[in-house]
Each structure stands twice: as C-alpha cells, then as structure tokens.
Amino acid sequence: MMRRLAGALALTLATATGSADEASQVTVAFAAEPPQTDPTRAIGGVDEYFLTLFYEQLLNVDPNLDRVDWLAESWSFEPSGTDHVLSVKLREGVRFHNGDTLCAHDFRYAYERQRDPVSRSAIRFRYVRDLVVHDNYRFDVVFDRPDALFAHWNLALWAVPRRYFEAVGDAGVQARPVGTGPWKFVSRKPREELVVERFEDYWNADAAPRAKRLVIKIIPEDTTRVAAFKTGAVDWIDGVPPAQVADFGGLPGVHMASLPTPNNLYFAMNAVDPRNPLADVRVRRAVAHAIDIDAIVEHIVHGQGIRTVQVAPGTLGHDATLEPYAYDPARARALLAEAGYPRGFNVNCYNLTTPREPNIKEVGDAAFAFLRAVGIRCRIVQVEYGAWVYLMRTASQPAMDGIISAMGWQGLPGDPTDAWSSHLHTFTEQWGRVSYHADPEFDPLIETLRTTMDPTRREALAKRIVRLKHERVAGGLPTYRPVVSLAWRDTIAFRPWPGAYWRSMYEIDVAR
Secondary structure, X not given: OHHHOOHHHHHHHHHHHOOOOHHHEEEEEEOOOOOOOOHHHOOOHHHHHXXXXXXXXXXXXXXXXXXXXXXXXXXXXXXXXXXXXXXXEEOOOOEOOOOOEOOHHHHHHHHHHHOOOOOHXXXXXXXXXXXXXXXXXXXXXXXXXXXXXOOOOOOOOEOOOHHHHHHHHHHHHHHOOOOOOOEEEEEEEOOOEEEEEEOOOOOOOOOOOOOOEEEEEEOOOHHHHHHHHHOOOOOEEOOOOHHHHHHHHOOOOEEEEEEEOOEEEEEEEOOOOOOOHHHOHHHHHHHHHHOOHHHHHHHHOOXXXXXXXXXXXXXXXXXXXXXXXXXXXXXXXXXHHHOOOOOOEEEEEEEEOOOOOOOHHHHHHHHHHHHHHOOEEEEEEEEOHHHHHHHHOOOOOOOOOOEEEEEEEOOOOOOOHHHHHHHOOOOOOOOOOOOOOOOOOHHHHHHHHHHOOOHHHHHHHHHHHHHXXXXXXXXXXXXXXXXXXXXXXXXXXXXXXXXHHHOEEEEEEEOO
C-alpha cells in the first residue's frame, strides 16, 4: 500500500486532508481548472476534467479507444417512417450520489436543459425533435434527419438527477455536483483544490477506484507543479512540460504516459470582414507560408505533437498525399505584395495563456514572431481561458478581429465533422459558433457530412472538404495535434481513460 511513502509525504497528505486516512488517499495536480461543474452548462473541453468525476453518459470510450455501452444497457438507431429513432434501454439499479435511482425521466430533464439555447451542447440536438419516455428505463430520441455524430458524442446526453437539480437550482448544482460517477463531491476551494471521495454505490465494479479519497490540486505553473511532484506533495501530475518528458521517463519509481489529445490546434483568422486583409485568400496563404510549424513542433513542444495538414492520421478524411504549406518567408512576402500589402499590415493576435495544452502560450508567441518577420505585425493580446472562450465565439462583442490561437475537438478516434461545423460553417444560430469564415460551398458539404451514415460515403466527402479547406486556408490554419504527458508514482496504480483528455479518474488507486 502507501506505507512505502516517505514520512514527509505522509505528513503532507495528512495535513492536506485533515482526518483522512493517508493510506487510502491519492493527491493529483491539474494544470487547468474547469470553470463549470454542471454538464448541461459546460463551456469547453476543460470542464470535463471535473465533470467526468461526477457525471456519466449513455456510452463511453475505454482506454483502447473502443466505444462501449455505459449507462445504456442497449441502444439502436433506425429509420422509422420519415423519422429516425434512437431507442435506449437503461441499466437498472444505477444510483446517483444522493441516493436517487437513475431513470429515463432524468434523461428527459437533461435533454430539456441541454437543448436550451444557453447550453453549449444545444447545437448537438439540431436534428432532434423530441425525447419520448416509455417507462422508467426506456426512452426514444426522435430525429427529423439522421445524425452521424450522435454516437461520436456518446449519445450526447448526460445523466443528471432531475429532482436534485430542481431543488437546488443552478447555483446549488455548481456548488455541489451530484451524478452517477465514481467520485462524490466533498469540498472545493476555487483556484486551489477539489476534494472527492469514492462513491461506494457506484454501479461499475470494474471501473470503480479503490482509493478512498482523491485530492485534486490546481497548479497552473509548470515549475511549481513539477516541484510538487518531485518533492512528494502530489502523486500524479498532468501536463509534464515537453522539455522534461525525457527526464521524467528516467526518474526511479515514476511511470509516464504520453498520449494524443482529442484537440487539433489551429490559428483562426477573421476572414468574414471584407475590410480585413485576412479575407483575401492570398493573405491567408501568406500566413501559412510564414509560420514554421515543423520548427514549433520540434523546438517549442519538443516533439510532443502530431503534425497535421488538416486532420491527424487515423481521423476521418485524413489524406496522406496532402502536402503542408512549406515554410517560405519569401513566398509569404510575395503573396502579401500581390494582395496589395507590400509593406505588410498591423493586426491583433490573441494568444491563449492558460496551459490548456502543453506550452500553448509559447506556441502562439513563436507563431506571431514568424508573422512579424514577413510584415504581418502582430499586436499580441494575451488572454486567459475564460476570456479566450468568450472571444472565440463569433457572436461575442467586440468580435475577434484578427488572428487567435485556437483548438477544435475532434475526439479519439477522430472525426472533424463537429469541429468543421463549429469553425468552418458560416455562422448561424445553429452552426459556426466560433466561425470567422464564410464560404457557401462548404456549408452544404458539412451539413451533408453530418447526416450521411454510410462510412464509405462519409470518408470520401470528408476528404473532399479537406482538400478544399487546405486550398483556401479556410476555417483557420491547422498546425498539430498535441501530445499530453502524465506522470505518477509507483505508489499508485493508474490507467488512463481518454475522456477528459486522458484525465478521467476511473482507475486511479493506491498501489497494492
């Protein structure tokens, strides 16, 4: 067990949790803190760091990247007359942390909250007409059109306890989350720590943690987080700095995993405003030629990234024959001159500073320096995660008026349909929520891709979009898929699950 820990570490853990049994506690450190703990009001992927502790969906993706039935015992998605119907049979006997039994009416309530326009997930229900409850364990989701992405989102719905949500309201849910997940809420100090304990009535014995208590420290600074690990203050950390990955791998008694994230990074450009130079495809190609992305992957993230032309290998639509824009500053300057900017131009460049992915700030700084070298003079605006999420939204005021370091979730295994729906499709109330691009040729292609169920046709259509997108530098300039490195002591046992960007805590335990 944890008796092998040094006395100093045991003292640290005891101090951190008061009366907690040190022999059943694991302490971890996250580099980023989620702003939301309500899955029906989540605003970004980082929210899942906490959400997957408490809440679950109908399907899940296991460590082998296989999609598995989870709260759904069984399901089918079939045509029914002019409709398409997703029929779900729930597992029986699943309990929420407050003792309520999960039933179909809870999913009806979740559906109503998630399709509310204030919910980020509302757009995922654009083809859903209704959710019909048949009994406590059976319900149908009725679609006007087929939706190829619903399974990719684990059938989209989160299990939330209707009676509890109605009783405590939004503020109460945010303060004390209650779900069916493996961990129960104990306490939280914003910007410092979250404490949870094992849910003893958790339904899935195979994925249930053995550790009694989990303490999650929020430590954004790389040096501080690494020091906490090396001194024994924490047992597990995420976001091992790319420059230290090799060194960590050689530390005695330390295990590591370096894993691809579901995000593809890109630089979004405001190509909608005709007064903006970036509306000219020649200027966007100049941006593509100006940035040495290979050098950034090699030197800024120390090889901890998968270079993408449009989508990563293994992703729907990946085309191995597609060549990236070569780093060619002379070509970039020539394109700027051809577009009418022989002396370049000034532009606001927005840089995410929160370590949402390893070295994300440094990546932006380097890219904007490359742009300045060819005459695209960046006025760099550094923004933290909350402000960045707001600025990314097309409907935000003031609008993002230049270039911004961005990322699009494509999942594992990858499918870019949702990302393209978000940042390539022309903005409407139901599409393009972070799109600063408008090209009417893309819109019907994306909508058709979304509703095409045949895998062969989907692959061919995705490759067509990839080539058009690449040619026009549309919807931003893709760069790479990050690799995140996790480290933990041999005093604990940990198996990474891909949910929450490999930070799901289903199997994190005191070592036997």
